[in-house]
Amino acid sequence: MSDDIILRVENLRKHFIVGRKGLIKREPVTVKAVDGVSFNVRRGETFGIVGESGSGKSTIAYITMGMYLPTSGTITFNGRDLFGQGDRRPLDLRKEVQIVFQDPGSSLNPRRTIRQILELPLSIHQPEKDRLTEIIRLLELVDLPPEFMHKYPRQLSGGERQIVAIARALATNPSLVILDEPTSALDVSVQGKVLNLLIRLQRELNLTYMFITHDLSVMRNLASRVAIMYLGRVAEVAEAVHFFESPQHPYTQMLLSSIPVLTEAEEALRPAQIRSTGEIPSPVDLPSGCSFHTRCPQVMDHCRHIDPLMVPIDVTGSDHIVRCHLFEQANGQVSS
Amino acid sequence: MVDQETPLLEIRDLSVNFRVYGGVLRVLDRINFHVLQGERVGLVGETGCGKTTTMKTILQVLPTPPAEVPQGEIWFQGQDVMTMSQRELVNMRGQGISMIFQDPTAALNPVFTVGQQLTAVIRYASPENRNLNNAQLRERALEALRQVALADPERLLDSYPIQLSGGMRQRVCIGMALSTRPGLLIADEPGTALDVTIQDQVLRLLQDLVEQQGNSFILITHTLGIVRQMTDRVYVMYAGNMVEVAPTQRLFTNPLHPYTQGLMDAVPRLTGGGISEGIPGRIPDYMNPPAGCRFSGRCPHAMPVCNREKPPVFQVQGPADESHAVACFLYDEPHKVSNYKAELQPV
Amino acid sequence: MAEIAVSPAPDLTDVDELARIQRQNRRENLGRMWFKFSRNPLSVIGLLMVIAIILLAIFAEFVTPFPDHVRPFTDFVNAKKPPGGEYLLGTDQFGRDILSRIVFGFRFSLLMAVVVLTLVVPVGVTLGMVAGYFQGTIIDTIIMRITDIFLSVPPLILALAIASVLTPNLTNSMIAVSLMWWPWYARLVYGLSSALRTEYFVSSAETIGARTPHILFREILPNMISPIFTKMSLDVGWVIIIGSMLSFLGLGVQEPQPGLGTMVAKGSDYLPTGQWWMAIFPALAIVVVVLGFNLLGDGLRDLFSAEEV
Numbered sequence: 001m002s003d004d005i006i007l008r009v010e011n012l013r014k015h016f017i018v019g020r021k022g023l024i025k026r027e028p029v030t031v032k033a034v035d036g037v038s039f040n041v042r043r044g045e046t047f048g049i050v051g052e053s054g055s056g057k058s059t060i061a062y063i064t065m066g067m068y069l070p071t072s073g074t075i076t077f078n079g080r081d082l083f084g085q086g087d088r089r090p091l092d093l094r095k096e097v098q099i100v101f102q103d104p105g106s107s108l109n110p111r112r113t114i115r116q117i118l119e120l121p122l123s124i125h126q127p128e129k130d131r132l133t134e135i136i137r138l139l140e141l142v143d144l145p146p147e148f149m150h151k152y153p154r155q156l157s158g159g160e161r162q163i164v165a166i167a168r169a170l171a172t173n174p175s176l177v178i179l180d181e182p183t184s185a186l187d188v189s190v191q192g193k194v195l196n197l198l199i200r201l202q203r204e205l206n207l208t209y210m211f212i213t214h215d216l217s218v219m220r221n222l223a224s225r226v227a228i229m230y231l232g233r234v235a236e237v238a239e240a241v242h243f244f245e246s247p248q249h250p251y252t253q254m255l256l257s258s259i260p261v262l263t264e265a266e267e268a269l270r271p272a273q274i275r276s277t278g279e280i281p282s283p284v285d286l287p288s289g290c291s292f293h294t295r296c297p298q299v300m301d302h303c304r305h306i307d308p309l310m311v312p313i314d315v316t317g318s319d320h321i322v323r324c325h326l327f328e329q330a331n332g333q334v335s336s
Numbered sequence: 337m338v339d340q341e342t343p344l345l346e347i348r349d350l351s352v353n354f355r356v357y358g359g360v361l362r363v364l365d366r367i368n369f370h371v372l373q374g375e376r377v378g379l380v381g382e383t384g385c386g387k388t389t390t391m392k393t394i395l396q397v398l399p400t401p402p403a404e405v406p407q408g409e410i411w412f413q414g415q416d417v418m419t420m421s422q423r424e425l426v427n428m429r430g431q432g433i434s435m436i437f438q439d440p441t442a443a444l445n446p447v448f449t450v451g452q453q454l455t456a457v458i459r460y461a462s463p464e465n466r467n468l469n470n471a472q473l474r475e476r477a478l479e480a481l482r483q484v485a486l487a488d489p490e491r492l493l494d495s496y497p498i499q500l501s502g503g504m505r506q507r508v509c510i511g512m513a514l515s516t517r518p519g520l521l522i523a524d525e526p527g528t529a530l531d532v533t534i535q536d537q538v539l540r541l542l543q544d545l546v547e548q549q550g551n552s553f554i555l556i557t558h559t560l561g562i563v564r565q566m567t568d569r570v571y572v573m574y575a576g577n578m579v580e581v582a583p584t585q586r587l588f589t590n591p592l593h594p595y596t597q598g599l600m601d602a603v604p605r606l607t608g609g610g611i612s613e614g615i616p617g618r619i620p621d622y623m624n625p626p627a628g629c630r631f632s633g634r635c636p637h638a639m640p641v642c643n644r645e646k647p648p649v650f651q652v653q654g655p656a657d658e659s660h661a662v663a664c665f666l667y668d669e670p671h672k673v674s675n676y677k678a679e680l681q682p683v
Numbered sequence: 684m685a686e687i688a689v690s691p692a693p694d695l696t697d698v699d700e701l702a703r704i705q706r707q708n709r710r711e712n713l714g715r716m717w718f719k720f721s722r723n724p725l726s727v728i729g730l731l732m733v734i735a736i737i738l739l740a741i742f743a744e745f746v747t748p749f750p751d752h753v754r755p756f757t758d759f760v761n762a763k764k765p766p767g768g769e770y771l772l773g774t775d776q777f778g779r780d781i782l783s784r785i786v787f788g789f790r791f792s793l794l795m796a797v798v799v800l801t802l803v804v805p806v807g808v809t810l811g812m813v814a815g816y817f818q819g820t821i822i823d824t825i826i827m828r829i830t831d832i833f834l835s836v837p838p839l840i841l842a843l844a845i846a847s848v849l850t851p852n853l854t855n856s857m858i859a860v861s862l863m864w865w866p867w868y869a870r871l872v873y874g875l876s877s878a879l880r881t882e883y884f885v886s887s888a889e890t891i892g893a894r895t896p897h898i899l900f901r902e903i904l905p906n907m908i909s910p911i912f913t914k915m916s917l918d919v920g921w922v923i924i925i926g927s928m929l930s931f932l933g934l935g936v937q938e939p940q941p942g943l944g945t946m947v948a949k950g951s952d953y954l955p956t957g958q959w960w961m962a963i964f965p966a967l968a969i970v971v972v973v974l975g976f977n978l979l980g981d982g983l984r985d986l987f988s989a990e991e992v
Contacts, residue, residue: 052531052532052533052534053502053531062886065886065890066890067886067889067890089892091892094890094891094892095892098890098891099887099890101883101886101887102883103883106882106883106884107883107884107886107887108884109884109902109905109906110906111905111906111908112901112902112905116901120888120891120893120897121891124891124892124893125891125892147704150704150705150708151708152708157618158383159618168887168891172891187382187383187558188382188558188560188599188602188603188614189382189598189599189602189614189615190614190615190618191602191604191614192602192604192611192612192613192614193613193614193616195604195611196611196613199611214531214532215604216532216606217603217604217605217606218604218611220604220605220606220607220608221604221605221608221609221610221611222611241608244606244608254533255532255533256606257536258532258533258535258536259532259536259561259606260536260539260559260560260561260562260564260565261561261564261605261606262560262561262564262588262600262603262605263588263605263607265605265607266605266606266607269606269607270606275536275540276533276534276536276537277537279501279503279504279534280501280531280533280534282501356718357714357715357718357719358714358715358718
């Protein structure tokens with residue numbers, strides 16, 4: 001069973017020191033961007049992470065990429081510790097995990113041609129291969145014509161730029177690709193092309209995706225499993241289908257009810273009784289107990305003091321984990 | 337209530353060009369647009385379709401050059417905007433029309449308190465307001481904050497924008513925009529910079545306030561779901577053309593223009609069904625736009641005539657009080673609408 | 684992919700075709716840049732002034748009426764002649780043609796600017812870029828504190844001290860100006876580089892495993908070229924002013940070589956006696972050079988601005 005899992009995140013924490021307070025003791029002021037997150041990504045699946053700003057979803061991506069070191073906790077990739085050598089990640093591990101960033105305007109260097117952009121990963125990871133042939137192969141793989149290599153990013157449309165960023169991520173032959181809001185900067189009429197390209201590439205190249213987004217509608221159609229994050233913690237993890245049919249965590253329900261939709265059928269899926277209220281608390285000053293208690297319509301007294309645990313529930317007959325006191329009581333069980 | 341007789345704002349045959357390197361970008365191409373008294377109108381389109389240019393032209397804040405307006409008229413409250421003096425324009429922007437922008441952080445000045453900014457807006461909103469004393473101004477400012485459901489408005493008046501969350505800033509902006517009691521409120525992507533749950537709160541608030549106060553309201557956005565929720569009538573814009581206008585309910589149940597259909601089809605659904613391919617191709621070159629319909633190059637139903645002629649606006653038969661118009665030859669009688677009916681059912 | 688099937692895919696194994704595409708791109712870019720630059724007529728005027736001054740300075744021997752007046756030369760018969768006639772801008776107390784000396788003065792001024800900037804820019808840019816990229820580390824602290832020390836010494840006094848400890852001549856004044864100048868580039872570039880290092884394209888290169896020199900010189904540096912060029916163009920004017928100040932104080936170009944500052948200094952002795960042309964024309968020459976480079980600098984700033992045309 002364990003070789004089924006490509007990425008294992010265990011009790012991951014990332015606390016950023018954003019300042020110090022006090023004249024003498026100088027106690028650090030920390031942002032708990034990620035605060036005890038565990039999940040597994042299975043080989044070949046699209047694991048979705050959904051959350052709003054401050055939820056820590058991008059921080060998880062950046063830690064996985066090695067842009068930050070975790071404060072504590074581990075991430076193992078195919079059984080290898082990603083941080084076994086601190087931030088000096090060996091090249092053969094680097095090549096396996098790649099990322100597509102949110103904004104292709106910023107992730108492609110405006111002063112470099114597409115050819116130069118694609119050459120970089122090739123020169124580092126596959127120095128033995130002929131670069132020009134490889135670049136043409138990569139462009140063909142993502143359905144772009146080879147003459148694009150002489151263009152600068154600003155000569156491409158937003159969608160084309162993101163496709164180039166995808167090609168760059170694939171240049172090292174990775175097995176896990178992190179997609180950090182890959183289409184949120186794109187128009188909806190272009191989004192479909194990029195997402196379908198990603199779906200095709202996943203099938204052809206046996207890729208595993210960790211897909212990060214705030215767009216639940218995209219998630220519904222793309223992800224096999226979804227984790228909902230709120231203020232650095234996972235609120236709910238479930239199979240995508242069950243997830244949308246029977247959202248359990250009050251925050252998930254609030255999120256679903258907030259989405260603007262186009263049809264009556266979609267409206268029926270939104271839990272109408274829960275409307276969004278309150279502000280997202282600052283991650284510098286997290287509420288005690290369950291961090292959602294300030295906005296939760298079903299808040300109970302002990303939610304304000306005791307942090308809930310991740311509880312597997314048996315609503316849908318599959319893996320469905322919720323971090324909420326409502327379910328701890330109902331099931332009467334405690335998990336670690 | 338919507339007054340069917342007098343358009344508060346009317347744009348007739350407006351074109352806007354931008355003079356740039358290598359030629360002229362024809363950014364708006366003879367668009368028509370109107371807002372009735374008390375009406376909530378949506379303007380939908382994707383990046384670069386001319387939504388923002390349209391609004392900037394109405395407010396006369398386009399930099400000229402490079403922009404130029406070769407033809408067209410804009411009427412606001414019965415006055416010709418194009419011939420207004422500087423003073424009249426300032427008055428129109430101050431008290432006639434208020435705007436809410438996408439990014440509330442950029443819309444508020446970081447070095448002044450919320451109170452200072454609010455009172456300044458109120459003071460200059462109308463000549464009689466200039467005589468208000470500080471206490472009265474403060475009272476008006478408090479009132480503005482209370483109506484956008486902000487807790488502890490007293491303390492908020494003395495806060496700086498940086499001390500507020502994004503959602504609170506946008507509420508302040510909404511309060512500020514409504515504090516001048518404008519005839520027309522324009523919101524340009526009011527929720528886009530906010531988180532989903534916060535966006536929902538802010539948009540519901542905006543919707544309630546507009547309904548209560550009976551402002552005329554233009555909502556500019558690329559998110560179809562928001563338009564569906566908040567407007568009475570929708571204009572769909574593509575590449576500098578108005579391609580379709582219909583009452584909101586009707587547009588969402590029966591979109592006619594192939595672009596509108598493509599756009600709706602492209603939105604992923606919560607009910608599943610996979611990801612649609614979207615609309616093939618890209619928006620045309622504004623320097624050398626197609627001679628005919630600007631959508632013809634991407635249109636699955638394009639006919640020879642579409643490449644030759646710019647389609648006129650066809651009124652589509654609907655229930656008596658619903659005016660549904662579409663700029664597409666598919667709905668021209670000689671081209672046999674019925675033949676396309678089957679294909680044109682919304683997906 | 685309907686959107687790009689506009690032109691038939693060129694054969695990329697064909698070297699000529701490849702070169703043609705590149706040439707076409709380059710031409711297109713140049714055209715766009717000129718369009719942006721030339722929208723402001725003042726920039727074009729600045730550019731023309733700068734070109735004219737550079738040409739005059741290079742071909743001074745051939746364009747000036749009395750090229751030998753910049754060497755040891757006296758002609759007391761024609762001394763202190765007012766402007767007009769044979770001597771367009773008059774002559775000085777030794778009978779030397781002021782016009783010829785001004786044109787040669789351009790040469791020394793430009794020489795100084797070129798030498799100073801050539802020394803200062805690579806040093807300042809590299810230090811600032813490294814410090815900015817390693818912001819928050821010990822490397823940043825060391826480089827930027829040294830920069831701060833240099834910045835806290837009053838620049839003119841530093842230059843005066845250096846120029847007067849060493850022999851006062853052009854070379855030493857250039858060294859002096861260079862020492863006070865590089866920290867400004869380090870500061871400018873530090874800010875740019877520390878902002879650029881958080882851009883996703885830098886993160887991307889890092890996670891791919893690119894080496895630091897690649898990230899610094901291939902990813903970050905090209906994105907700072909525009910503000911650096913703009914500052915350089917504006918600095919040419921400044922260096923010329925500082926150089927002229929030093930030579931006005933007798934620390935720069937030495938007689939009989941014509942420094943614009945030296946000429947103003949010597950000429951000002953004759954202002955009370957009515958020979959105004961000896962000081963005024965060299966002073967105007969300084970104004971013209973500095974103005975030209977400043978206008979050009981403004982144009983470059985427009986050119987490099989993010990605005991699309």
